[in-house]
């Protein structure tokens with residue numbers, strides 16, 4: 001394994017550096033210990049696809065704050081729009097004295113979301129809040145209570161979404177009883193289940209028919225590609241079969257596109273890769289370039305089902321966030337943006353396949369556009385969280401930020417900005433190769 005590099009080293013201190021360690025010490029005294037810290041380098045500034053920490057170390061950002069900075073850190077137009085709005089007003093409350101940018105964000109989302117039917121949107125602040133809204137809307141529209149979710153799903157950290165997550169720990173540990181009327185079924189995980197999409201859908205549907213009963217279900221919530229679950233791309237045909245079954249039984253089918261939507265995978269919505277047309281689609285993370293805005297978008301009659309006043313909250317559709325969101329959604333529709341995401345995806349995918357050929361500890365590589373995962377395995381194919389855990393530090397020490405994924409934290413998850421340069425992709429692939437060599 002060669003250790004020479006064509007790239008200037010980005011990391012100047014041990015990781016975390018002295019100043020980060022100092023802040024980390026204060027943090028231990030001041031911040032709840034229940035808040036995690038995967039890579040405790042404290043960030044001083046960011047630009048494009050590079051983070052700079054308080055010790056002057058630079059990192060190629062293959063995390064994007066979990067897929068938030070899809071169009072890069074400090075996106076100039078989005079930041080300019082947010083600053084201009086901040087000088088005008090920072091809050092009024094849309095349900096008291098409204099403003100136009102909220103309406104414009106909804107108009108853009110309605111036009112962009114999958115499906116040619118008439119749509120409406122509602123804005124909120126966080127992804128979990130938007131998922132809760134989607135569930136409430138589906139219950140109001142159907143008069144039913146049951147909520148179906150699939151294995152390996154992640155939907156948030158509020159009380160309702162704790163019940164929808166596949167993993168109990170750490171999200172629900174000690175947090176009391178999880179809410180009821182939530183029914184879990186199988187996902188499609190081609191690397192592990194070996195099923196075709198229709199076979200996986202049949203298995204999932206049969207389980208729901210037995211454990212819930214189609215007539216009791218208000219909605220089925222699915223991530224078109226599962227993020228936290230380990231970048232799990234379903235087999236073709238899985239999502240359309242679930243959609244067909246939901247349509248037939250009056251179950252609202254909801255796509256959680258919080259992580260994978262809005263250009264991340266090379267299409268505006270990941271659902272488009274799979275001929276999947278959900279009734280409702282939930283967005284959040286990337287919508288406003290780092291400002292907290294989230295949304296539910298979908299079929300008008302369903303979206304109008306709750307009584308007036310049933311949705312929204314104090315900060316829902318904050319005007320500074322909406323100003324940034326109008327810019328971000330506009331850029332996503334500009335010529336070349338999605339093409340670049342696909343080119344980024346191909347370059348990363350080819351690079352990862354080459355690594356897989358050379359390192360048998362890699363069981364699978366998968367993903368699309370700016371979303372990829374490397375699944376680490378033991379010789380018998382079982383998940384290998386130890387290798388993954390070392391990899392996260394090994395790449396950070398070399399100047400690359402990546403994310404954990406998978407139930408066992410055994411998938412290295414990568415979500416670079418789709419505006420990242422070829423040079424930074426190649427450097428990141430080089431760091432991955434060096435780290436795998438050191439492993």
Ligand SMILES: *Cc1c(COP(=O)(O)O)cnc(C)c1O
Pocket residue numbers: 126127128129131154155156157223227228256257258259284285
């Ligand atoms: C992040 C995420 C959520 C929760 O969003 P928050 O803004 O953290 O509440 C829900 N679903 C998916 C798929 C996510 O990636």
